[in-house]
Amino acid sequence: MTNNVGNTTQRQFDDLVDRARDMVQTMTSLQFAIGDMALEIQPIRHTHTGRDDGIYAALRMFADEIGEVFDTVLTWRRVADAWPVDQRRADASYTIHRVMASHPDRFTLIRQPPQDRRGRWHWTEAAAAKAIGRVSTVSADTQIRKIREMASDDAVASTMAAEFLSRPNIAGRVMADPNTRRRLYQAQRDHDQQVQQAARERTPAIKHVEHSIHFLDLMSAGHTFVTGIKRLMPQIQADPLARGEREVIGHVLDQAQAAIDFCRSVIDTGDLTMDEQLAKLLNEEEP
Structure with a gap:
């Protein structure tokens, strides 16, 4: 009895797999080629901060011109940077290279594929992910460096920050740091000032109203201070x-x-x- 795989026989299925692998190899070459082009337009600069301080305007234009998603082009660029030409494996798909891209021992690891059902040695995405977890756990520093690389674009960073701060545990830990809390308060004040300035420009009368309010507030603060001092000093004199x-x-x-x-x-x-x-x-x- 012939064993079927889906609507095909086992032999037909294996033939399709062989043809598809050739296509995947071609796709892998093309993805790396575009990643290399993106690197040529804007190399990744690995600084002491761990960030990619690249300027993304040119890469956005490049993505638009070729009709691709900007984040996809960034991924191709990152993976191309992680895999020098002489370390890329023709027998491993682009996906395998992407999965292993951040692993410190990726050049050695990719040369050790597992054996499949047909006795051939090659990687699957699941096997690659498992191998990364089995060989070593990516350090916190590596994860932080990767996040910084992804968030070097201000628009991406602000979206990620908003998402992180929506998680109560993370927001609590962030606000527990006095320096971070002070920066957030300063950002809030700056934002409020920008909003107020925009309102003033739209409605000039607001400026005159605010002037009067500021004058009264200053007068009130001064009177409160003087009155408080006059009231307290006799008590302090009586009880030093x-x-x-x-x-x-x-x-x-x-x-x-x-x-x-x-x-x-x-x-x-x-x-x-x-x-x-x-x-x-x-x-x-x-x-």
Whole structure:
């Protein structure tokens, strides 16, 4: 009885496999060729930061001109960079090269394909993925380097950042870092200022309203400070502060004096520039 595979006999199936392999080999050559062209247009620059600091405008134009998806061209370029011409294997498909592209021992590993049902030695995608996991686990540094390479384009990076921060555990760990938290707060302030500036340009009357509000806010802040000091000083005189408390308050008063001097300077000159020491003093209590 003849064993069928789908609608074909076993022999027909094997013949189709042989023909398809020849086609896959041709496709592999073409994908590597386009990847090499993309590398020629914009080589991958491996810097000390682990990023590919390439400029993607030319690659986007290249992808558009050949009618391919930009991310696909980036993948072909990355894989071509990972596999120098003399290390590419004609008996392994492009997919196998892509799967192994980030593996540190890929040049040795790809020369050791498993045996298939017909007794021939060749790679499958599943076998390649399994081999990578079996030989060694990709280090955290390698994974981070790969993510940085993928996110070197600002549009890609912003999309990835938004997706990562949508995961509560990651968002929590990010916000636990004071430096990162400060940068995020600064980005939020910058964004708010941009939105406000755009609104002012669309509606000039907003600027006049904001001017009045800022004046009143400044007056209120000054009156609150003066009133609070006048109210508290008699109480402090009656119940003097300990030495440690005096040192803490002394530092806060230094900040207050610096803020007052800075405020006078801005009002008199309109210049918001402050020296490094003053900026450090005023920013100590930032989130």
